Amino acid sequence: MYVVAEKEIAGLMTPAAAFEAIEAMFASMASRKAYNFPVVREAIGYEDALYGFKGGFDGAGLVLGLKAGGYWPHNQKHNLINHQSTVFLFDPDTGRVKAAIGGNLLTALRTAAASAVSIKYLAPKGAKVLGMIGAGHQSAFQMRAAAVHQFEKVVGWNPHPEMLSRLADTAAELGLPFEAVELDQLGADADVIVSITSSFAPMLMDGHVKGATHIAAMGTDTKGKQELDPALVARARVFTDEVAQSVSIGETQHAVASGLIAESAISELGAVVAGLHEGRGTAEVTLFDGTGVGLQDLAVANKVLEIAIEKGIAQRSKSDPSGARNTPARRNRSGRAIR
Structure with missing residues (x-):
């Protein structure tokens, strides 16, 4: 061995x-x-x-x-x-x-890599601004992995603003400018949003997100956790690593429980990778619910x-x-x- x-x-x-x-x-x-x-x-x-x-x-x-x-x-x-x-x-x-x-x-590396794969296949064409929600230990891994896409700027928000230095330092390491913003500005400015918190209440609301956007929701991996407004989840074309896990402990658990989306509306990211699903298509907002498998x-x-x-x-x-x-x-x- x-x-x-x-x-x-x-x-x-x-x-x-x-x-x-x-x-x-x-x-x-x-x-x-x-x-x-x-x-x-x-x-x-x-x-x-x-x-x-x-x-x-x-x-x-x-x-x-x-x-x-x-x-x-x-x-x-x-x-x-x-x-x-x-x-x-x-x-x-x-x-x-x-x-x-x-x-x-x-x-940490595999969680960030899953997010990065979703960005490769689902980010809107010409995406330039990366939005980061959360500044905990995992956030630096997420930002480094997201660099698989050539972003020009990072905007970030954290419920504890004193922790935002981690995001600023990681962006500097990648040679990218960083700006601390409120969630409404983050949702309006970012083409790709990565959320990585341990929240049990929605933070990014439907009204925050403007224009063509891809969201990688990576923090919800337990029953009761929640980072996104269920109305935002319902507006998005939703992908996940495993559908059964997504609806039970992932970000979609709340939208499904509320009847806003059906389990059948959730697709596997792997189907996009394998060429079995068109991916983003004409959808304005895409969501990857990364639950971790x-x-x-x-x-x-x-x-x-x-x-x-x-x-x-x-x-x-x-x-x-x-x-x-x-x-x-x-x-x-x-x-x-x-x-």
């Missing part, structure tokens, strides 16, 4: 590599060659922690596994981030564990394992007597052998 430690991930995985992995996974999901397993998420009754599992199988890339982890809200006292996870990959031929890979940074975690974990093996960074567990030498080589999407 290989081990790729959390401390190695930053030196191995780039936003571009994450984008490539997530884009391919979306296409596999649309072609029904990949599917997610039911999510397990439980309050464990200790340290106010939420713990669970997300897993799946990609029959195209032959990737099988799960991400185990959750949210520990008091981790600051341990000098750790609140989200902790590890990805386990298994050999689909034998069921033997293939790798254990640090999942904290990978989770296990296959995304597996895609980036498998990619980082490939890179780690090629660079000689992946560590071999001493408890694995057979090692990779006795396992037939597998081929990934790029044709490289993975043992």
Whole structure:
């Protein structure tokens, strides 16, 4: 079994590599060659922690596994981030564990990559201004990943204005001017809007958004969370990573529950990636409801394992007597052998 430690991930995985992995996974999901397993998420009754599992199988890339982890809200006292996870990959031929890979940074990268894929396929033609709602830890990853599109300016809003320096610093890193604005101006000026907050009440209202716009709603991943006005969701052409999850814990849960949209009106982003859906078409507003699925975690974990093996960074567990030498080589999407 290989081990790729959390401390190695930053030196191995780039936003571009994450984008490539997530884009391919979306296409596999649309072609029904990949599917997610039911999510397990439980309050464990200790340290106010939420713990669970997300897993799946990609029959195209032959990737099988799960991400185990959750949210520990008091981790600051341990000098750790609140989200902790590890990805386990298994050999689909034998069921033997293939790798254990640090999942904290990978989770941030895959979430941002999913947003970036939606921007590539759904942003209005000639989009120049990126709007950012939220200035937490994930916001910097989102902005860096969004740079797959050539924006000329970033505008941002956060419920706690003192945190906006993170957005300003990230925009400067990307060589883009940044302006702090109110939500009505953000909705009017931005061609693409990324929302990444932990809100339980709508912030971006229908009346805020003017003209051709794409919205990547990335913060709502739990029942009750909400970032957008349901009327705005109803006005948009809606896409998601997985429809069942979108209507149960994603941004569309509120519009569906209110009867403003039907579940059948929600399309998979993967269908656009695979060329099975026209995408934006003539819609003025498009929405990607990014809820986060296990296959995304597996895609980036498998990619980082490939890179780690090629660079000689992946560590071999001493408890694995057979090692990779006795396992037939597998081929990934790029044709490289993975043992």
